[in-house]
Amino acid sequence: MRLYRLSPTELRKLAHPAALVVVLLAAAGCQTHRYASAPPPPTKATQASMTPEDALRKLKEGNARFVAGQPLHRDWPAQRTATAAGQYPFAVILSCLDSRTSVEQVFDLGIGDAFNARVAGNILNDDILGSMEFACGVVGAKLIAVVGHSQCGAIKGACSQVELGHLTGLLKKIEPAVASVTPAVNRSAPAPAEVEAVAEVNVRLVMRQITERSPLLAGLVKEGKVAIVGGMQDLATGQVTFFN
Numbered sequence: 001m002r003l004y005r006l007s008p009t010e011l012r013k014l015a016h017p018a019a020l021v022v023v024l025l026a027a028a029g030c031q032t033h034r035y036a037s038a039p040p041p042p043t044k045a046t047q048a049s050m051t052p053e054d055a056l057r058k059l060k061e062g063n064a065r066f067v068a069g070q071p072l073h074r075d076w077p078a079q080r081t082a083t084a085a086g087q088y089p090f091a092v093i094l095s096c097l098d099s100r101t102s103v104e105q106v107f108d109l110g111i112g113d114a115f116n117a118r119v120a121g122n123i124l125n126d127d128i129l130g131s132m133e134f135a136c137g138v139v140g141a142k143l144i145a146v147v148g149h150s151q152c153g154a155i156k157g158a159c160s161q162v163e164l165g166h167l168t169g170l171l172k173k174i175e176p177a178v179a180s181v182t183p184a185v186n187r188s189a190p191a192p193a194e195v196e197a198v199a200e201v202n203v204r205l206v207m208r209q210i211t212e213r214s215p216l217l218a219g220l221v222k223e224g225k226v227a228i229v230g231g232m233q234d235l236a237t238g239q240v241t242f243f244n
């Protein structure tokens, strides 16, 4: 048992029973939060043994841990060492630039688990499509996940027809989603529900564009080697709801 030297302030705080329990547990070497340890990063063998369904299940399990505030404990130096010579990620995820949508946190991922493409409004362009072709066609990822989110500023900007430098061209890529929502979106003052509807349609259109524009990825999907899924992240709860 370690000895602790407490200040008068700390001694006064011990008058609270809960504080006393925490200090006694710490002194006994116990942790008040204990997270399960993460498995090692994917290897060539574990990646090869996974199906697209396995990959989706891992994302769902990771998101459940994120929502619960119970991420796996990760030994980052060990993961770094294990992945230095090669990577065998099980998924490629396209999500928004938004600072609240980092997929490593949202899906509780470690080093080497997933490729991550991020751009405002999780739109598709040739470079991202090429990156997905690399991820699945060359490196062997099993799942393409397109993840939009609530209260997306890019979607709202597209609805409002914002024009600003290079952002103008990016937001034009969301226009087909805005145009296909019925009843028509109020372009001068889009309601939150309208923005949500466009965000979801945008994810569905991007999912469809992936196979329409990439014969390589369409072939992998047809062979059952890769699946494409879409979902929406609720910023308030952290929950990602995947489409059926």
Ligand SMILES: [Zn+2]
Residues within 6 Å of the ligand: 096, 097, 098, 120, 121, 122, 149, 151, 152, 153, 154, 155
């Ligand atoms: Zn966004």
